Amino acid sequence: MIRKVFLVLACALIVGCTDGQVAESGSAALPNSTQGLHQLVFFLDPSGGPCIMQAQILAGMEGEFRDRVVVRFVQTTVPEDRGLFARYGIRGLPALLLADASGQEVRRLSPGVKSAGEVRSLIELVN
Secondary structure: OHHHHHHHHHHHHHHHHOOOOOEOOOOOOOOOOOOOOEEEEEEEOOOOHHHHHHHHHHHHOHHHHOOOEEEEEEEOOOHHHHHHHHHOOOOOOOEEEEEOOOOOEEEEOOOOOOOHHHHHHHHOOOO
């Protein structure tokens, strides 16, 4: 229960800090980025410890990538998101994927909790 509350708070921090740039999860197609920015897609199970840890890391570094990427949360608990797991071949969580504004994959990190430095190196691909 405490982990779920923390994840909700971490996600709220990211949502609150990005001025609406965090999009809601949705259909089997990743929506286009309304700001024309690349998308950092975070595949997660909201009750999983590693996913909660990854959410904390992302919340802590939000200011670094606010103007470079839109963060998208794709959750195991949202039925509409399940198609995205299949579309991108996500089999392990947490998973981070960089997509262009139209949703085409640019690069992904291997599943598991990634440090701020690893996330930073992924986002640095956006120029």
